[in-house]
Amino acid sequence: MPRLVLLDVREPWEYQTAHLPDSLFMPMGDVPSRAHQELDPDDHIVVLCHHGLRSLNVAMWLRAQGFERAQSLAGGIDAFSRTIDPNLPRY
Template sequence: MLNLVLPYEISVAEVAQLRAAGTPFTLLDVREPWEIATASISGSLNVPMGEIPARANQELDPDAHIVVVCHHGARSLSVTAWLRREGFEQAQSMAGGIDQWTREIDGAVPLY
């Protein structure tokens, strides 16, 4: 696979296309447990933002495509920047977060 530099953000539509195509990637949800209990995207790996530094190297593949999701996209962008600095070159933030996912892709996921 070519090691192209991916943009820092990926749209919810692009993430939906990856899922529909069966393209392998890790959907990393960095919201807090209460938020995940309120609304989540199936198949996501849940690691709260504050636990990323302690858990990233144990639980994430630095060569994998990682799509980071939060509520609106601010925390995920911050985590994406941190992951990129740590060598996770294929990390991307899902623009608009789970809120945008609900509005554009899956209305069954609750808004909060």
Template structure:
């Protein structure tokens, strides 16, 4: 079983190996300001209506928000729904910008 949180650096490595899918749960305006190539925008409020239609419960899902609070909440919900491989990116896109890719704008 995966931990509930994963560091931005570890998430980047797993994504570069094609071993996970990055789900961005921020709002569309936030996604326009800063996003990670290849991520799927699925705002937190849309998760309950979209998760079972668009996400695979057997796939490793890395959940991203601004600082990590929303993504952790979504990760807990997904785990309760049977998405056992969902993990929150600790520190969110802010940590990603700081630790992985300084080209991603901070806001």
């Protein structure tokens, strides 16, 4: 059964500063070597980064690799902390 995967592609220090619970941490540079081993192409993958640029690039790459339900979280974790969870640290 497909599931929702929050894929965090930021750097380790960013993830340590603030991250969403149950997100899968996979720095952007690791995605090409880890995606096919750790992600299911049937899952709905929401990729996130700080402001949304890296996540958009990763989501587009994933789609090109057959992960058709990959998408980027618009505005990244920064927008999430401003609009949804103000307790999430901003940096």
